[in-house]
Amino acid sequence: MTNSSLLRCAAAFTVLSVYIWLFGITGVIEDYAAVPVFADESPEFEPSEASDSAEEMPVGLLNEPLSATNINVNPANEPKPGLVDFSAQTFPVNSPVSIPAAPVTTGETPPEITQEQTPTQTIPTPTPATPTPTITTTVPTPTPPAPTPEAAPAPTPAPPAPEPTPTIVQPPAQNTDTQPAQNLTVTTSNGVITDSALNIVSRIVQLEIGSSFDVEAIKAHAVATYSFIMYHNAKGTNARVLIAPMASDRVTENVRAVLGQAVYYGDSYAQTLYGASSAGFTSSAQNVWGAHYPYLISQRTDFDKEHDPNYGLTAHFSSTDIRIAVLEKTGINLTGDPSAWLQVLGHVDTVYAGDMTVGGHTSYTANDGREIRFTGKTFRDIMGTQTLRSAAFEHSYSTAEDRFTFVTYGYGHGAGLSQNGANILAKHHGYDYKQILAFYFPGTTLR
Numbered sequence: 247m248t249n250s251s252l253l254r255c256a257a258a259f260t261v262l263s264v265y266i267w268l269f270g271i272t273g274v275i276e277d278y279a280a281v282p283v284f285a286d287e288s289p290e291f292e293p294s295e296a297s298d299s300a301e302e303m304p305v306g307l308l309n310e311p312l313s314a315t316n317i318n319v320n321p322a323n324e325p326k327p328g329l330v331d332f333s334a335q336t337f338p339v340n341s342p343v344s345i346p347a348a349p350v351t352t353g354e355t356p357p358e359i360t361q362e363q364t365p366t367q368t369i370p371t372p373t374p375a376t377p378t379p380t381i382t383t384t385v386p387t388p389t390p391p392a393p394t395p396e397a398a399p400a401p402t403p404a405p406p407a408p409e410p411t412p413t414i415v416q417p418p419a420q421n422t423d424t425q426p427a428q429n430l431t432v433t434t435s436n437g438v439i440t441d442s443a444l445n446i447v448s449r450i451v452q453l454e455i456g457s458s459f460d461v462e463a464i465k466a467h468a469v470a471t472y473s474f475i476m477y478h479n480a481k482g483t484n485a486r487v488l489i490a491p492m493a494s495d496r497v498t499e500n501v502r503a504v505l506g507q508a509v510y511y512g513d514s515y516a517q518t519l520y521g522a523s524s525a526g527f528t529s530s531a532q533n534v535w536g537a538h539y540p541y542l543i544s545q546r547t548d549f550d551k552e553h554d555p556n557y558g559l560t561a562h563f564s565s566t567d568i569r570i571a572v573l574e575k576t577g578i579n580l581t582g583d584p585s586a587w588l589q590v591l592g593h594v595d596t597v598y599a600g601d602m603t604v605g606g607h608t609s610y611t612a613n614d615g616r617e618i619r620f621t622g623k624t625f626r627d628i629m630g631t632q633t634l635r636s637a638a639f640e641h642s643y644s645t646a647e648d649r650f651t652f653v654t655y656g657y658g659h660g661a662g663l664s665q666n667g668a669n670i671l672a673k674h675h676g677y678d679y680k681q682i683l684a685f686y687f688p689g690t691t692l693r
Contacts (some may be wrong), residue, residue, distance in 0.1 A: 448493035521658030525638035529660035
């Protein structure tokens with residue numbers, strides 16, 4: 247056989263080998279692609295209490311002049327959403343606030359709010375395609391339902407009637423199959439996120455209260471969350487929130503049932519703040535942040551002491567703990583008898599520590615030059631808001647043990663909707679989500 251023949255045979259053999267090799271790999275690829283992938287196999291979230299691990303994500307006014315009120319807020323255990331758009335007007339922070347005996351007039355106009363920052367993104371407020379007649383109904387003070395075999399073994403006193411008893415605008419029935427698609431954009435600790443309204447609201451509610459709360463409490467939180475986001479979107483800003491990676495089916499379905507309903511004050515979205523727990527009284531925006539919102543006033547919540555898991559918790563600090571924290575945050579070096587270091591001069595919203603002296607000082611100078619008054623809120627910030635859970639506290643000092651003991655009531659800033667309180671009203675007193683929202687945001691309407 248000639249050399250040319252051998253070369254031709256070798257080339258043919260090489261081509262055949264390459265073809266067989268490619269054919270075999272293609273078959274493997276085709277077999278792999280045929281394996282089905284299921285998109286709905288994500289694990290169900292475990293039930294959880296109102297979130298207490300997300301305390302103190304910085305929230306406040308971006309590019310806000312120093313003369314303005316700078317807010318660091320976190321509804322449910324502070325801060326999450328915040329009062330981020332107050333005007334520069336100065337308000338007295340520690341003036342006592344009493345619960346009004348007469349209903350708030352829904353026709354009142356909230357104080358003018360100025361937005362100092364230049365928004366980088368504007369999200370228009372969605373409007374219904376077809377106007378729907380509004381039906382106004384007055385909700386009577388809810389009465390606890392008769393005990394059932396599933397009810398708690400010991401009867402619980404009915405909560406005080408909401409003061410004032412607000413008017414609710416009954417929203418029209420919604421067909422979720424025909425609801426227009428809506429995307430929301432929010433700012434989280436991981437950056438800006440845009441997703442469907444259903445997913446955004448569900449994921450926030452999942453992180454805030456989880457799946458174990460009563461369905462009416464979940465619905466109330468969903469409406470408050472949506473309203474809070476729309477409040478900021480209407481001003482061309484993004485709400486700052488904490489958000490779970492995904493939501494359980496239980497949370498998602500209850501969010502879907504109320505999606506699109508919002509809380510209004512007059513013709514504008516309400517600033518529907520929320521927090522983990524109140525302290526027998528909710529706190530007012532006036533006494534927490536120095537700005538008055540007619541629907542963020544102090545409400546009496548006697549039912550907290552019966553069922554709230556954050557009512558009456560104890561925290562301990564040594565004198566060294568107090569000295570180091572105060573020195574690091576304020577520059578004040580505490581000396582002398584520790585039993586004289588801390589004095590509460592008065593209370594606001596009935597139960598929250600108002601003005602204080604710390605080491606004989608009534609204020610301190612912040613790093614930016616501002617003079618900060620010592621109050622229950624500022625002292626809580628100094629000691630850490632996860633350890634000292636509320637500004638509603640009592641304290642004592644033991645010389646023998648060199649130990650400060652604080653008993654706290656509630657968890658968080660205490661303004662707006664109490665997450666645990668909403669669950670108590672739904673589970674133990676038969677409130678539906680509309681009545682829960684009417685109780686915590688008096689003078690508002692739901693539509």
